[in-house]
Amino acid sequence: MNDHRPASADLDEATSASRFDEEAAEVRRFWGRLGLPGLIDVHTHFMPERVLNKVWEYFDAQGPLTGGLAWPISYRQREAERAAVLRRFGVRAFTAMLYPHKPDMARWLNSWAADFARRTPDCLHTATLFPEPGVDTYVREAIEAGARVFKAHVQVGAYDPADELLRPAWGVLAEAQVPVVIHCGSGPAPGKHTGPEPIARVLARHPRLRLIVAHLGMPEYEDFLGLAERYPEIRLDTTMAFTDFTEALMPFPGRALPRLADLGDRVLLGSDFPNIPYPYLHQLHALERLDLGAEWLRAVCHHNAAKLFGLG
Numbered sequence: 001m002n003d004h005r006p007a008s009a010d011l012d013e014a015t016s017a018s019r020f021d022e023e024a025a026e027v028r029r030f031w032g033r034l035g036l037p038g039l040i041d042v043h044t045h046f047m048p049e050r051v052l053n054k055v056w057e058y059f060d061a062q063g064p065l066t067g068g069l070a071w072p073i074s075y076r077q078r079e080a081e082r083a084a085v086l087r088r089f090g091v092r093a094f095t096a097m098l099y100p101h102k103p104d105m106a107r108w109l110n111s112w113a114a115d116f117a118r119r120t121p122d123c124l125h126t127a128t129l130f131p132e133p134g135v136d137t138y139v140r141e142a143i144e145a146g147a148r149v150f151k152a153h154v155q156v157g158a159y160d161p162a163d164e165l166l167r168p169a170w171g172v173l174a175e176a177q178v179p180v181v182i183h184c185g186s187g188p189a190p191g192k193h194t195g196p197e198p199i200a201r202v203l204a205r206h207p208r209l210r211l212i213v214a215h216l217g218m219p220e221y222e223d224f225l226g227l228a229e230r231y232p233e234i235r236l237d238t239t240m241a242f243t244d245f246t247e248a249l250m251p252f253p254g255r256a257l258p259r260l261a262d263l264g265d266r267v268l269l270g271s272d273f274p275n276i277p278y279p280y281l282h283q284l285h286a287l288e289r290l291d292l293g294a295e296w297l298r299a300v301c302h303h304n305a306a307k308l309f310g311l312g
C-alpha cells in the first residue's frame, strides 16, 4: 500500500509519532498517580481507512451531525500509528467503534473489525448492527466469532432503536450479556430518533440489555442518568463529557454530580480518539476536575471496564 509514498514519508512519520511523546508522558503520570496499571478506553474509533476518511471529511466540512462546529481532528494518523499512540498513552484496552449509516453495510464492517481485532490484540473485538432483515443472525455470528462489544449509532444511522427489526438482535445481545455502546443522546445535534424515550422503550422490552450510553447521553444527561438508576445493566461512557469543548455547548448540570458519583461503578472512560478537537489528556483532566475523588477516577478510568470485560 505504501509503495508510492514519497521518500520523506518515513521521516514525517517519525516526527509525527514523537509529537505525542510529551503528552504520553503526562497521560502516564495521570494514571500512575492513581496507582493504575493503565487506562481502558471503551470509545475509540477504528474502521476501514476509506470509511474513516469519509468521517474525517464530514468533520472537516462541519456537516449538520457535528452541530456545524469547527472540529479539527487531533490524531489524524495512519491506523498503525494511531494504535501506537494509544499504547504510548498506556491504554491497555480499547475498542473499534464502527457503525453503518445504511443497510447492507454492517456485515462488511463486522468482518473488517474481526480482522482488526485479530491483528490488534489490545483491541476489544467490536461489532455493529443496523435494523435490517437478518440482523439477529449476523449479531449472533459476530458474538460466536468473539465480539465483546457492539456499537450502535442512532444519530448517524437515523433509525428507531425500538424498531421491530432490531428486537431479536437486542434479545440476542441481552441474553449473551454483550455490552453495546450506543450513541443515543441528541448531542452534538439531534437525530430523528435520539433522546431517552426510544431507549426507554427498548429497555422496557429488554431490561437486562447492557447498553453503554455514549457521551453520557449529552445533552439529555439527567434523563439517561435516570435510566441508569432504573436499570442496573445500564452504563455510561464519558466520551467528550466535561471537556471545555462540550461544556461550552452542552454543560453537564452541576446538580446531577451527586448522581454521577453514586453511579461510579457504572461510568466508563471513553474518549472518541482519534476524532477529538483537543488533546487526549484534556479528557482525563476534565474528569479529574469534577473532584469526585481518586476512588471514582480509578473505577471510571480502569476498574469498571476491567470488570465488565474480564480484563485482569
Ligand SMILES: [Zn+2]
Binding pocket: 043, 045, 097, 239, 272
Ligand atoms: Zn464516537
